[in-house]
Every structure is written in C-alpha cells, then in structure tokens.
C-alpha cells in the first residue's frame with residue numbers, strides 16, 4: 147500500500163537513522179542556516195569538504211554525498227527555488243527537486259529516505275502548496291515502481307505537521 151510507505155513525522159531530521167536524509171541546500175552546496183546548517187553541524191567537516199568538491203548544484207536539482215557523522219548513510223542535497231511569487235517556475239523547480247532526489251535514491255539502492263519541507267523556510271515557498279507538490283512527486287515515484295520502501299516527510303514544527311497531514315488526507319491514497 148502506497149500510503150503506508152509515506153509517513154509524516156515531527157522531529158529533527160539529523161537524528162534519523164535512514165539510508166538517506168535530504169538537505170534543503172542552496173546552489174553553492176557550502177552550507178547555510180536552517181536544516182542545512184543543522185545537517186552540516188551534525189555531519190562534521192568531511193561533509194563540507196565533499197560538498198566543496200561537488201561544484202555546486204543548480205536550482206531544482208540534487209546531489210548525493212556521504213552522511214559522515216550522521217546516523218544516515220547518505221545526504222541528498224536538494225536545491226529548492228527561492229519563492230518569487232509563484233510565476234517564476236517555482237512549482238516545477240520544487241517538483242524537480244523531489245524527482246531528482248527520488249531518482250538518486252533509486253540509483254544508490256536506497257530503501258528509506260527522509261525529506262524536510264524543502265524551500266519552505268528561508269526560501270519562502272508557501273507550505274501547503276509545497277506539501278502538495280512534495281506528496282505528488284513522492285507518490286508518483288513510488289507508483290512508478292521505485293525500490294524505495296519508506297519515505298518520511300519530516301516536519302520541524304507542530305504547525306508544519308498539521309498542514310502536511312491535512313494535505314496528505316486530500317490525496318486519498
């Protein structure tokens with residue numbers, strides 16, 4: 147059942163022991179605030195060193211690194227769009243982040259993956275709209291026969307959790 151494969155949870159993504167956690171990065175991949183800062187702090191300096199070798203990443207795409215000191219084996223650094231009102235290709239860029247991350251998971255034989263609410267913090271993407279895009283792309287990948295067995299959508303606040311659960315309920319899986 148697809149709905150059992152997707153769980154909305156509240157917590158700190160850096161603490162999760164999954165095959166891969168997704169980072170909400172920026173094009174430099176060199177770290178920043180929010181979940182990006184938390185992941186770099188928890189993973190240690192070797193993560194920044196590997197990211198520095200990666201040569202950045204365009205908006206709407208993602209790159210995979212080792213997890214180093216994290217409980218997760220890999221980090222998938224996804225670069226969400228900066229929200230500019232919704233008419234500048236933001237929806238497609240966010241969808242592409244999720245598609246790229248799920249494709250990388252497939253390529254690296256990842257069974258379990260955890261996503262934060264990419265784009266909805268510093269980059270300002272409206273949360274409810276972002277949740278709809280995230281869940282559409284995640285369900286699409288699972289529906290297409292992804293080998294991923296468990297997807298966690300990790301919310302950092304009760305408010306985010308409530309919105310995510312509301313949006314999930316509209317999917318009627």
Ligand code: AR6
Pocket residue numbers: 157158159160170171172177178179180181182183184226262263264265266267268269270271300301302303306
């Ligand atoms: N675990 C799970 N979610 C978290 C955590 C955590 N430890 N910490 C924050 N969040 P943001 P963006 C949530 O701003 O909007 C950075 O500076 C947070 O509450 O981290 O994609 C990067 O370097 C929010 O719901 O990412 C970029 O420059 C979500 O993670 C820029 O911010 C995403 O918020 C990216 O902005």
